[in-house]
Amino acid sequence: MASMRTFFNSVLATLLFTFSTLAMAVTPTPQLPIPPAPSLPNVASYVLMDYQTGQVIAAKDPDLRRAPASLTKLMTAYLTYQAIADGSLRLQETVPVSDAAWKTGGSRMFIQPRLPVTVDQLLHGLLIDSGNDAAVALAEAIGGSQEAFVTLMNNAAAKLQLHSTHYSNVDGLPDDNLYTTAYDVAVLSRHMIQQYPQVLQITKLKSYTYNNITQRSWNPVLFRDPSVDGLKTGLTDASGHCIDATAERNGRRLIVVEMGAPSWSSGTDAIEALLNYGYRFYENQELAAAGKQVGVASHSDWSPMQVPVSVAEPLIVTVPHGRAADLQTHLLWTPKVQAPFAKGTVLGQLQVTLDGKVVRSVPVLASTAVSKASWLGQLWHRVSAAL
Numbered sequence: 061m062a063s064m065r066t067f068f069n070s071v072l073a074t075l076l077f078t079f080s081t082l083a084m085a086v087t088p089t090p091q092l093p094i095p096p097a098p099s100l101p102n103v104a105s106y107v108l109m110d111y112q113t114g115q116v117i118a119a120k121d122p123d124l125r126r127a128p129a130s131l132t133k134l135m136t137a138y139l140t141y142q143a144i145a146d147g148s149l150r151l152q153e154t155v156p157v158s159d160a161a162w163k164t165g166g167s168r169m170f171i172q173p174r175l176p177v178t179v180d181q182l183l184h185g186l187l188i189d190s191g192n193d194a195a196v197a198l199a200e201a202i203g204g205s206q207e208a209f210v211t212l213m214n215n216a217a218a219k220l221q222l223h224s225t226h227y228s229n230v231d232g233l234p235d236d237n238l239y240t241t242a243y244d245v246a247v248l249s250r251h252m253i254q255q256y257p258q259v260l261q262i263t264k265l266k267s268y269t270y271n272n273i274t275q276r277s278w279n280p281v282l283f284r285d286p287s288v289d290g291l292k293t294g295l296t297d298a299s300g301h302c303i304d305a306t307a308e309r310n311g312r313r314l315i316v317v318e319m320g321a322p323s324w325s326s327g328t329d330a331i332e333a334l335l336n337y338g339y340r341f342y343e344n345q346e347l348a349a350a351g352k353q354v355g356v357a358s359h360s361d362w363s364p365m366q367v368p369v370s371v372a373e374p375l376i377v378t379v380p381h382g383r384a385a386d387l388q389t390h391l392l393w394t395p396k397v398q399a400p401f402a403k404g405t406v407l408g409q410l411q412v413t414l415d416g417k418v419v420r421s422v423p424v425l426a427s428t429a430v431s432k433a434s435w436l437g438q439l440w441h442r443v444s445a446a447l
Contacts, residue, residue, distance in 0.1 A: 094341050094380045098333040104300060104320025107242040108334045110344065110378040111250055111306065111313035115419060117338050117378060122243035123224055126319045129294030130167070130190045130278075131240065131302055132232030134248055135213045136198060137186055140179065141256035142216075143202045151180045160206070161196040166233060167278075168193045169270050181270055187259070187292065188268040189275045192231040199230040206230055217244075220251055234296050242317040245304050249291055249315050253306065260306075263290030280324045281305045281331050288335075301327040307335050314338045345384045347412065348375040354424060355391045357407050362399045362430045369407050369424040377412050377420045388413050391424065399432040 097118030100106060105121040116122065143149035157173045169185030171177050171193050177185075179201070185194035196206060203209030206229065213227040222244040228237040252259055266283065267276050278293045280303070287307040294302040300320035307314055316334045321327035348354055350373050358366045369391075377387060393408040405426045412420040 094383075097337055098330070100318070100330045100333065102322055102326050103318045103330050105242040106316065106318040106330065106334065107246045108338050109246045109250065109315045109317075110338070110342070111253065111315055112344055113376055113378045113420060114247075114250060115378040116243070116246075117314075117342050118334065119243070123241050124319075125224055125239040125241055126302075127234065127238060127296060127298035128232055128240040128245070128319075129234075129296040129299035129302055130192075130232040131245055131292055131294040131299075131304055132227065132229070132238065133186055133190065133195055134245065134252065134292050134304065135216060135227060136195045136209075136230050137183060137259060138248065138252050138256070139202060139209070139212055139216060140183060140186075140198050141252075141259065144179070145256070149179055149202060151178070153179050155179060155182060155197050155201045157193075157197055158200055161193050161200065164192045164196050164231065166192040166231065169268075169275070170273055171197060172271075175271060177270070184262055184265070184268045185270055187262050188265055188277050189270075190278050190293070192233065195231040217248075220248060222248060232294055232296070234298050242319050245317045245319075246315050249304055249306060249317070252291070253313075253315075259291070260289045263292070264288075279303065279305070280328045284328055285332060285335070288331075303327045303331050305331045305335070309339050312339070312344060341381055342378055343381055343384075344376050345379050345387070346374055346376050347387065347389070350374050353427065354389070354410055357393060357426070359397070359399070361432060363432065364428070364430065367407070367430055368427040370427050371410065371422055372404075372425055373422070375410070375412070375420070375422055379414065379419070383414060386414060387419075399430050401426065401430055403427065403429045405430075 104126060105124040107116055107122045108118040109116050144151055154176050157171045162173055167190040169189040169191030182194045182198050185191040199206050199209035203212055209230055210227050217225045225240040225244045226237060228235045267274055281288045287309045288305050290306045292304045301324055302319045304317045314335055316331050318327055318330045321330055348371050351370050353368045353370050355369050356366050357369055390411045391408055392411060397407055403426055406423045407426055408424050409421050410424050411418050
């Protein structure tokens with residue numbers, strides 16, 4: 061009895077809901093001084109994001125609302141790929157070209173009402189030529205009208221939690237009700253690549269030919285940096301020069317968005333400075349593999365009373381070089397999780413902090429199913445906790 065009492069006293073507190081965390085050993089690495097991110101005074105705003113973790117490495121006014129210009133076409137492309145995925149549109153399907161699409165101003169891929177064009181060709185024209193005519197044709201094919209498609213765009217923005225984005229057209233032509241932020245563009249870009257990685261097979265191309273007309277990609281970074289394979293650019297008087305770029309070096313992908321540069325050259329310089337900064341001074345560190353136990357939750361009303369918790373996906377954190385050993389983990393439990401509940405139920409969050417700041421937060425899941433303890437079991441748990 062004494063040994064059992066010692067055991068329970070070692071694992072239970074007087075509270076009904078307690079936890080223990082497992083140490084996550086990280087091999088220390090030599091600490092390197094991390095300089096501040098590039099200031100880029102000529103750029104209105106920017107975000108440098110790690111693709112795998114979604115963490116923002118560096119930013120300048122990331123939530124500043126700006127005219128997106130043709131960065132708008134990212135959402136047009138996203139909804140096109142979504143329509144292909146759900147079967148309502150086929151890649152090789154021929155799309156009718158309306159007079160509205162044909163006569164759309166600005167940058168074009170030069171589609172015509174009586175000239176066949178497929179969804180695949182329109183995607184190329186949209187993303188490489190930045191064709192406003194392609195955007196209108198795709199919007200009409202998917203939504204039935206541009207107005208209906210704009211509704212779909214805003215619904216998707218809400219679902220993706222693009223809180224500072226609003227669409228008023230499908231192509232990015234100037235409008236006071238059309239705006240986004242560097243952060244929202246980065247988030248949308250990450251979702252696009254995660255869900256539809258085939259987009260990179262288009263955005264990496266330096267030119268595209270349709271109807272015997274060859275146009276060079278608008279993305280200037282493609283021509284300077286071989287690691288860059290996307291994604292989109294935009295330019296109007298209101299937006300300035302905007303570049304949404306993504307690169308992969310040594311198996312690691314970064315996303316960088318700059319808005320409001322005074323020229324393509326300065327915008328490209330900004331993109332390269334940020335990419336080089338992110339790759340040189342930051343790394344990704346895996347703290348726990350998928351399914352790894354990271355703690356134990358307990359409750360006197362549960363049977364079993366102690367429940368191991370784990371992470372569903374690999375817990376990977378973007379951290380400055382040399383700082384991995386300084387990461388700390390904290391389990392924050394969801395209050396009053398009532399039994400019974402199934403294996404995989406979210407019981408809380410595992411927060412990873414560096415210098416007191418949260419750098420990553422992921423849900424922790426019950427590793428086993430739990431039933432409600434009998435009244436006798438609950439009594440025994442409470443008595444044991446008080447011993």
